[in-house]
Amino acid sequence: MDKCRRNIVVLEPSKIVYEGLYTSISKSEYNFSFFYVDSLIELETLMLKREISIVLVNPGIVQNRLKDFANLKKQYSETRWIGIIYAYYDNSILKQFDNLFPITEEVTKVIRIINKICNNKTSCKQQNEHLTERETDVLKWLAKGLSNKEIASKLNVSIHTVNTHRKNIMDKTSIRSLAGLTVYAVSKGIIPLE
Amino acid sequence: MYKTQKSFITKDKKMLDLINENCSLLICLQHFDVDFSVDNSTVEELCVENKINLNAFIVIANLYNGFFPVDNEINEIDDIKPVLHFLKKSHSFYIEDKYPELKYYLEKIKNVHSSRDFQLIEQFFNDYFEEVMEHLKYEDEIAFPYFYSLERKDKNAQLKSFSAKEYRNHHTDIETKLTDLKNLFLKHIKIKSDLNTKRKFLDTLFGLEFDLKIHSVIEEKILIPLIEKIEVQQNG
Numbered sequence: 001m002d003k004c005r006r007n008i009v010v011l012e013p014s015k016i017v018y019e020g021l022y023t024s025i026s027k028s029e030y031n032f033s034f035f036y037v038d039s040l041i042e043l044e045t046l047m048l049k050r051e052i053s054i055v056l057v058n059p060g061i062v063q064n065r066l067k068d069f070a071n072l073k074k075q076y077s078e079t080r081w082i083g084i085i086y087a088y089y090d091n092s093i094l095k096q097f098d099n100l101f102p103i104t105e106e107v108t109k110v111i112r113i114i115n116k117i118c119n120n121k122t123s124c125k126q127q128n129e130h131l132t133e134r135e136t137d138v139l140k141w142l143a144k145g146l147s148n149k150e151i152a153s154k155l156n157v158s159i160h161t162v163n164t165h166r167k168n169i170m171d172k173t174s175i176r177s178l179a180g181l182t183v184y185a186v187s188k189g190i191i192p193l194e
Numbered sequence: 195m196y197k198t199q200k201s202f203i204t205k206d207k208k209m210l211d212l213i214n215e216n217c218s219l220l221i222c223l224q225h226f227d228v229d230f231s232v233d234n235s236t237v238e239e240l241c242v243e244n245k246i247n248l249n250a251f252i253v254i255a256n257l258y259n260g261f262f263p264v265d266n267e268i269n270e271i272d273d274i275k276p277v278l279h280f281l282k283k284s285h286s287f288y289i290e291d292k293y294p295e296l297k298y299y300l301e302k303i304k305n306v307h308s309s310r311d312f313q314l315i316e317q318f319f320n321d322y323f324e325e326v327m328e329h330l331k332y333e334d335e336i337a338f339p340y341f342y343s344l345e346r347k348d349k350n351a352q353l354k355s356f357s358a359k360e361y362r363n364h365h366t367d368i369e370t371k372l373t374d375l376k377n378l379f380l381k382h383i384k385i386k387s388d389l390n391t392k393r394k395f396l397d398t399l400f401g402l403e404f405d406l407k408i409h410s411v412i413e414e415k416i417l418i419p420l421i422e423k424i425e426v427q428q429n430g
Contacts, residue, residue: 173382174374174377175374175377175378177370179318179371179374180318180374180375180377180378183314183315183317183318183383184378186314187311187314187378188382
């Protein structure tokens, strides 16, 4: 089992169905954070904010908006899309999904499908908590009070690159404030105590 | 089996059952100035007895049970007073209760362990503490008097230069550093001390983090929109 937590969304109008899926899938060996949405628009907004590994979809919600659905899938190609089937749907709709399962499916089989996706996919980036050499450099300057722009020119990289390093540092350490990062840097011996 | 989800609070539910299900609601009652001996009262009865706006109480108490309010529930809150009162009470709770408690445990840890790493944490906490006090002071002395004057429709007492927009801009995020403090403790810095004191420290930290999160949601999703609505009504 890997430690990494994946985000899973249920796109489904029925809260009762969501609760059932939530309870069942929580028994998977993987760690999931669950989100519930009942429209494509809501899903789009959520996907802007979070990296989503799996979306369980009631095809009824997307059948009349196949174009929007296809666009969303194209935009988030890393995400896996699973259809939950509890009515008859045309093949043209069903083939939009990476996997399908009927609502009457056994819990163990559903979990097996989900686990298989997690095993195969790199949808959860392997999180190495150690900072790379470059990230350590960025942290060093950050802790010394330099701005992103100043760090970019010191390291001869773009501000965009500095921002990416900065985000990675925050994700790896789970520390978001500059003061907190400074404490981290001193405690790890990255910068000396002044 | 443990129940993983808490009840959605409605006016007919018994307060005693709700407290038994989620003891965090005690803090919520305290912020509303409601005594914990709730007898057999329903939520509605308790609100009538304590003269609290029922809709405001239900929306806020539900945050403690993990339910985020939807727009129409927020729109149903037609009295801003209980919201302001609740927020002011929680300020005193942070200033007089929670932060001193954290300081006390840090002091206790320091007596056994005063390494360089600990000094870093202590310094971080002290800086953060000052920031929080400054923020709460600003809210108590500038923002809240303005909100109360709006509520009383007292135009003379209203600061011309102040508005909900100004408040929104000034509204800093004091939770981030608290979460950082927790993560420094749990992930990065090993501090030798007795487990009991460390657990109590972390317990307080988690409790405060939970309450501050709810506090921010109330300010951003309930208070600011309500204030903006009143501003439009009064100033056109």
